Amino acid sequence: MSARVEDAVKIYGIAATQVRALDHVSVEFPAGRFTAVMGPSGSGKSTLMHCAAGLDTLTAGSAWIGGRDLSTLNDRQLTLLRRASVGFVFQAFNLVPTLTVLENITLPLDLAGRGGREREADREWIDSLVDVVGLGDRLRHRPSELSGGQQQRVAVARALVARPEVVFADEPTGNLDSRSGAEVLGLLRTASQELGRSVVMVTHDPVAAGHADEVLFLADGRLVDTMSAPTAALVLERMKAFDRPPVGSAAR
Amino acid sequence: MRATLHLGLRGLRAHKRRLLGTFLAVVLGVSFLAGTMVLGDTLKSNFGTLFANAYAGTDAVVRGAGSIKADAGPAGVRAPITASLDQRVAVLPGVAAVAPSVSGAGQLVGADGKPIGGKGPPTTAGNWVTDPALNPYHLVQGRAPSAPGEAVINRGAARSGGLKVGDTTVLRAPDPVRVTIVGIAAFGSADGMGPSTFTGLTLADAQRYLLPRAGEVSTLLVKAAPGTSQEQLVRTIDTVLPAQDEAVTGAQAAQEDTTNVSSGFLSVFTTVLLVFAGIALLVATFTIHNTFAIVVAQRTRENALLRALGAARRQILGATLAEAVAVGLTASLAGLLGGIGVATGLKGLFSAIGMDLPTGGMVVTTSAVLVPVLVGTVVAIASALLPAIRAGRTAPVAAMRETAVEAVGGSRIRTVLGAVAGLAAAALTVLGATRGPSVALTAVGSVLALAAMIVLGPAAASLAVRVLGAPLPRLRGVSGALAARNAARNPRRTAATATALMVGVAVVSLFTVFGASIKQSLDDTVNRSFAGDLAISAPSFGAGGSGLSPRIAPAVAALPQVRNVVALGSGVAAVDGHAVKLDVTDPKALTGTVTLGATQGAVAGLGADGIAVSRAVADRYGWTVGQALPVAYADGSHQSLTLDAVYTDAGVVGDYLVTPQTWAPHRTQDSDTLVAVSLKQGVPLAAGRTAVEQAVAGFGGPTVQDRAQFATSAAAGIDMMLSVVYALLALAVLIALMGIANTLTLAMHERTRELGLLRGVGQTRAQLRSMVRWESVLVAVFGTVGGLGLGAFLGWALVRATDSTRTGSFALPVPQLVVVLAVGMLAGALAAVRPARRAARLEVLRAIAAP
């Protein structure tokens, strides 16, 4: 098992302005599975990802990565854990503007000081990643010279480069057209199926969710439904239910 | 207008933190300026009060009419007058009292055997004027001197020398006089006339020890009878005076002394301080300009939005300027308060190095208030002008674009222009240094060089950062690589930040090189022209000290170990209309111990009606050997001297040599400045030195040095000057470093999202701090290296340009310059501490979500 949260509660603000972004959520993201997280805006999807990835702390409950309880780690340990075991693709602004495409991809390795002989061992892996993202001819370019889809692909490669156990992607295709989006989704899918990573993706797009092995539905900070072997049509149908006023039990 | 002001002030509130650096830069610069002006005014007034008090009871002064003031002297030298004049004056109508006054140099030896004072303020001796109305001092303890060997000393001297009534000590006049202290005097309520020391002897003693001939006094002090004005009194006295004497009112005498000090010592003093205040303000200008440029760039979107909503260009421009005015004005006012502190601090600094200044209340004139406030405000406005214009030009569509923070390189035109200016500057500077030499040419070249450096800044910055930053990735991994990229991402900004430091460091290295070269020159001069084994001198500074006893030379000459002794004394005269310091020496003895370099004519053959001058002087005035030169003395007599010889090396002896016979009739107080000794062949230095030391011990304990020590001590004053200069420049460098810190803080703010991303991807806080630190160090090193290069080059040019005789030396003090570089690096790291800490404290998620 790669990542999970148990009875997770996240509360923002205090007293009158309190927002319960996560309300007793328990969920597992096992290795080799591609999970999509869906739900209306403000339902807590990003919050769940951040807390599960160790970028944020829970108010109550616990978050685990590879058997380590994140609440027991200090800032430095969390950082090192993120560097080694977590890949994160943010919705926007994923690349350091001063670094080239290649440097952005290898950033987690460089931060870990893995150069020299270790880098030789990584070389093949980096080359194959570059191949997969299909940016072999743009390696010396700066992020500002890439299209949005290309940037997101670089970000996915960056998220995979340190061979993390879990990859989180927060609306990685949000700003992309369908072709670029499909490229990014293909990459994430490869990561889970062929490389055995646990991949978690937030999306609003039923088509994107259709690529996943499982879809989780969040509403008001609660896990309200899950769907295995989803297709775009099934997901779309399920989502329409959210638009109607809630009736009875939501979970199947 | 209202909207503009409102926008400006709102901007100010919103960017309080960002403008903190600007505020401090103005405060520091203005503090320095105000402090200097306040100190100057205060000292001027203190000196004015001092001299007014000194002549408080004196209505008229009778003195020698002629006065010759050589460049170095604090006041004009006058010949003594006949003592018996007092009887003629005393009987005049309107004269209530007459007191003869003798004054000269006299340095007391303290209870610890060390001389008191001598590091700037005068050390004086004279007769104790018995008429209390005419004596500015009054006894606070003991009694007036009445017998030979009795003395009254001022309370300040008694304090610093640990002397009290009943003690016996030595007065170096400069021939040592054993005195018993019978009284302690105060000057009004003060311990003395400023920080100067005074020893009062009986009239007979004073005449004997301080004047060369019997029957003379320095001046007569006259008190008017009630109802007689000072002017009336002067007119009456004038009728009985011989032609070579004159009478002036007490008020005029006080005024003359005040003017002497303020146009001489004080004006040099305040000018030097003002120059350093100017440097600090110049550095501040760069810092302020940079801050506003960045703030405006960061506000592009906001300004564009305002433009899109209908704000006029003028309103946006005005809003930025209003911000600058507000910052400039408040900071200047704060700086004014700081100025009082600076004035006190500067006084402390100078007294810490032994240069005491008179005390008294602070004088704050209107101009010392208005000028700094005006300058501070104008500096702030001028610095913000260009950014403000740029803000006004913001196109409304910019609101839709991402803020452009990507590489803004130097434009090609700018680079070409800078390169041309740089080449022209180098050519001018080198030409001024080598041909001519011409200080003016070099100075113009230097200013042009500074301008070229500013224009070339961005191009130089991207190149330098790339070169300097090249080893960083290997040393510091990806954090180092990121640091180098960040420093290079906006070369214009990097250049502007580093320029401030560059200016400061350039001035520091210029002075370092110049000082080292002067020291080297002195050292070389001593090595080249001082053929003796030992040098006897009485170290002093400014108007202090009293020189060496004229009896030292004969006493040392009598030693069996000694082969040759030469004494150098000094006098003043107007040679062909130029007031100059004469060097009085026995030419035959001189050539045995001092080498004068290539000589035209024979210095050894100099006679009583001859003069020898240095090559530099002969060239300057176009004098040739054999020519007759008219010479006038302070006592009114004239003489024609033949130019017998022209010599090259003036380092040890000075520019004008005459024999003691020539000077004797015109001499005032007898003293030598240097006695040079050559030992007999075979006498070991240590033995010879011991013998000489024993022989001179009885003459007030002068300093005996071997050649190396003599060379070093000649340069000691340079080190002291340099330390003062460094202390004054520290402020400019501090302002420059604040500029770096400020730019970094602003850049961190700009890069918030990027920082969050890096942290999210696994950069530890320590790595992030190191990244910020190395960026800062890179900028600082660029500034320091640039400043070092420019300063060393201009230092070389200046040394060469000022060396008209081609006898000076140039020295590049590598260890000192390496220290400057190390300090620059360290300071860069220090400047990054706060920005780095703040950047590291960012929360990952909030940073990434930042707008």
Ligand SMILES: Nc1ncnc2c1ncn2[C@@H]1O[C@H](COP(=O)(O)OP(=O)(O)OP(=O)(O)O)[C@@H](O)[C@H]1O
């Ligand atoms: N830093 C914060 N401070 C206060 N409230 C927050 C903060 N971040 C999120 N929230 C609130 O928590 C709730 C969940 O937010 P979250 O970002 O997880 O939603 P989301 O499902 O990702 O929405 P979207 O699809 O719009 O990205 C929302 O109501 C939001 O307003």
Ligand SMILES: [Mg+2]
């Ligand atoms: Mg979200």
